[in-house]
Amino acid sequence: MVENKSGDESNSGRNSGKWAVPTGRRTDEWSECLVLIGNSNDRASFTRFFRHFAPLIKAFALAGSSLSAAHADELVQEVMLKVWQKASGFNPEKAAASTWIYTIARNCRTDMFRRLQKFDTPLAADDLNIELEGEEPFTVLHTRRGSDRIKDLMGQLPPDQAQILAKVYMEGKSHSEAAAELDLPLGTVKSRVRLAIQKLQVQMDRQ
């Protein structure tokens, strides 16, 4: 799995076709770090990435106290190994590093829950991921702008809306589970979610 990662292929090579759209790639610290890991198996970059993200993944694992500390560490390990294995597929134009690793962590956590509950399924959470090649430059740009905006606006959410999003995204609760735990009517949860999404200006293309 590693032979195609050696240095001479670095930035251009395999990636040029896909990434050559002039939308400007992400240059934030963690996206660049991931690109380094993917292109040159750079252990120093990986260590830096680990020190930043592992404590966040652990926090994610423990959110909603759904996993024990030992399982949380196991999850951190699994996620970080996947980061190493999948970094060469990271496209800094399509996603921020944090979104990319969130998807990995979410899938690993789902699979871990299923494993712990001896849930027998032919599908791994990864199988449900949609990875389509060759998205339109416009789509990439659109997504890119949307995600920069979301980051800027997240800090401005009122606490009641931020709390629901945390239940949904960090604890993995469905809307009705969130409603039960917060002792709120389902309608209230749904309308708070809707308001939060509006405030973050997520482009829903409808409604």
Add this chain to the structure above:
Amino acid sequence: MAKHHPSNDLLMEYAAGSLPIAQAACISAHLSYCDRCRRTYDQLQTVGGTMLERLEPVPVSETLLDTVLARLEDPAPLAYSGQTEASEIPGLLERLINKDFGQLMWKRVTRALSVSYLSTGDIQHEFALLRIAAGGRIPEHTHGGNEMTLVLEGGFSDGRDSYHPGDFIFRSSDDTHAPVALDGEDCICLTVLDAPLRFTSWQHRWLNPFLKLRAG
């Protein structure tokens, strides 16, 4: 291009990983037809990524870093390689049905309707393919629970609208409908039905006693 889409609520639960696997598989299959929902999904995932970045970090031991560094050269687990070329069936379905609709066991329900049950391991949801003969009608019916439908081949009409490959329809339990397949081609749909026995609590969502859906 699909004209009928999952709600924003469903897309968010999908992006947050909280949908039961059978429903998640149906949404995932719709996304493979639909750029519009995929764009929304990308942004909803960004919400997740942004929230992750804002969590209060929980310290991780140096030993854990060493363990991970020592394991970096372990071979990566084999992954399913995704969609085979030139197939019009969403990749994950292709995997569940083992390549193509022809090889499935179809159980005849009426003259116009056959059904094939697939196993996702999700006991709260029946995950099945329906085949409606071209021009055939399904008798009017309601369901005990919610129903997701994704058109895969052909199309059908329910009097209100007509539905084509990629279209996603969500019906709640009190919805009565009598779909009629469009002429010219058999209609194949994926349906995900709430099973009569419904566990809704967090702990139970992952639970699978020894029951399984009837294998296809």
